[in-house]
Amino acid sequence: MAIVSISRGSYSQGKAVAEKVAERLGYECLSRDVLLQASDQFNIPEITLEHAIKDAPSILERFSHGRQRYVAYIQSALTRNLCRDNVVYHGLAGHVLLKNVSHVLKVRIIADMGLRVAIVMKREKLGQKEARSYIAKLDSERRKWTRSLYGVDPWDPTLYDLLLNLPRFEVNDAVELICRSAEMKQFKTTPESNKEMEDLALACQIKAAVVEKHPDVFVASKYGNVLVYCTEGDRHARKLKAIIGELCSTIEGVNNVEVHAGVTPPANAV
16 A cells, blocks of 8 residues: 655656556556546636646746645645555655655656657657657756745656666656555555554645745644644734634644744745
């Protein structure tokens, strides 16, 4: 019982690997489904959410917080799904969001440029030079996106438990290695790690509920004790606590709410 999060560059065969891993393990495979659920729940057009996770943020967006709101909605939908366990997820820097959940196997699929160019040339009907430029642009956008949102470089190998280089490994070889790793004891779901996942989902749910009016809020949860961090003063914090307290009275699993003003949020806050 585990969660497998697969990160990959565009046209790196990561989707094929993810689908085969899910089929072999008997797990659910998630990617675009999360966007559809977030779109339905929060009444945001799917195309808007898709741009929020694909395009690098502009200077204006960094100040307007629009992208943070959309990403919070997607994270809420994703973590709600992952509480079911036995899931393979590929997309939206899941490895970073889930870094503190111990039963998540974080995989990075790397493919050499020659393989990726060949795939783009075939699928997109582009010449070699155009295909290479197209891939470089996509990679740059994804890298900027992850750095802007999470403050990390998605190419940092320390973010992952397993890195696989295609085509040195064939797709089926990669699937074999991932499945074997997912069955190792360190990635088995335990009552403690399951609680980590539930706490993360709870924090994401609360963040999504308040992010439109309070974009600078960070939320963490520990055994249902919700910790909210805001950059504004104590007066604002008291109002925010009342709002979140009322909200949390309708959310299952909340034991207590604390709001901290002017305090740097911990690394596990969303």
